[in-house]
Amino acid sequence: MRVLIADDSRVMRQIVIRTLRQAGYSGLDLVEAVNGREALELVHSQAPDLVLSDWNMPEMNGIDLLRALRAAGSQVTFGFVTSEGSPEMRSTAEQAGASFLIAKPFTPEAFQDALSPVLG
Amino acid sequence: MTSTVTIAPDHVVQIAGDVWDTFLGMPLRTSPAVRPVAQDQAVQDHAQHEAHASVHISGTWNGSVTLSCSRELVRRAAGAMFQAHPDELDEAEIRDAFGELANMVGGQVKSLLPEPSQLSLPAVSYGEAHAFAVPGAVVVTQVEMDCQDEWLDVTVWRRN
Numbered sequence: 001m002r003v004l005i006a007d008d009s010r011v012m013r014q015i016v017i018r019t020l021r022q023a024g025y026s027g028l029d030l031v032e033a034v035n036g037r038e039a040l041e042l043v044h045s046q047a048p049d050l051v052l053s054d055w056n057m058p059e060m061n062g063i064d065l066l067r068a069l070r071a072a073g074s075q076v077t078f079g080f081v082t083s084e085g086s087p088e089m090r091s092t093a094e095q096a097g098a099s100f101l102i103a104k105p106f107t108p109e110a111f112q113d114a115l116s117p118v119l120g
Numbered sequence: 121m122t123s124t125v126t127i128a129p130d131h132v133v134q135i136a137g138d139v140w141d142t143f144l145g146m147p148l149r150t151s152p153a154v155r156p157v158a159q160d161q162a163v164q165d166h167a168q169h170e171a172h173a174s175v176h177i178s179g180t181w182n183g184s185v186t187l188s189c190s191r192e193l194v195r196r197a198a199g200a201m202f203q204a205h206p207d208e209l210d211e212a213e214i215r216d217a218f219g220e221l222a223n224m225v226g227g228q229v230k231s232l233l234p235e236p237s238q239l240s241l242p243a244v245s246y247g248e249a250h251a252f253a254v255p256g257a258v259v260v261t262q263v264e265m266d267c268q269d270e271w272l273d274v275t276v277w278r279r280n
Contacts (some may be wrong), residue, residue, distance in 0.1 A: 007185065008217050008241070009214065009216050009217075009219070009220045009223075011198070011201045011202055011213065011216050011217045011220055014201075014202060014203075015143060018203070056223070056240075056241055057240055057241075058241060081226045082227070083226070083227025083228065084225045084227040084228075084230055084231060084238070084239060085227075085231060086230070086235060087230045088235045088236060103227075103228075104143075104223075104224045104227065105139045105142035105143045105224055106137055106141075106142070107142060120254050
């Protein structure tokens with residue numbers, strides 16, 4: 001299972017990776033991107049099974065990344081891990097094709113709840 | 121025109137406390153007490169603080185959320201987030217962690233406000249006895265907290 005983590009914050013990428021492990025997801029092949037544009041390229045070149053993306057990022061934000069992926073025909077499973085979890089953002093994410101939105105700060109249990117339907 | 125919304129100090133305390141508890145394992149205490157600041161205090165003297173991290177909100181509601189604290193607390197917080205000794209971290213990593221704390225607190229504050237609005241990327245500044253201000257904004261809520269005997273202020277500013 002290959003997971004692409006897109007976040008401009010290095011510490012947040014580390015926390016996401018740590019939380020995946022704490023949630024029981026080990027043995028993952030992890031790929032990191034520092035913005036949406038790099039993530040877009042890595043989805044095409046690395047073919048991840050899941051994208052976990054921040055919303056606010058320089059160069060290309062998370063929602064533009066998701067829309068670009070869907071416009072290009074990619075159906076990769078996509079979830080947001082972001083500091084904002086308002087109903088409007090959740091609706092926007094869902095309409096664009098996101099499977100879930102995890103709001104920061106998050107716990108391993110939040111990861112399990114969001115990821116179990118898509119990772120099993 | 122920014123709509124008038126009340127952001128209670130208790131909400132800010134809860135938001136910051138959740139972030140600190142969940143990601144840092146460093147409990148916050150309100151000290152000496154939660155205290156709203158007068159609406160007309162547009163410029164705040166942060167001379168006793170040494171580090172600021174802020175995010176800006178623009179849209180239906182316009183303003184900023186600022187974290188101010190000692191450099192020592194920034195170092196400890198970064199160490200907790202990276203799970204490393206602070207001395208092992210470089211300045212870019214410490215700024216990254218502090219900015220992400222502002223991003224999380226600001227994002228949660230934004231969730232209390234009318235939509236639509238946008239959250240900016242965080243900005244971080246350091247300095248000895250320098251003043252921090254958001255021009256054209258008023259302080260709507262400020263809470264003073266204590267973490268491991270170090271100061272932390274969270275301030276919400278509103279632009280009219």
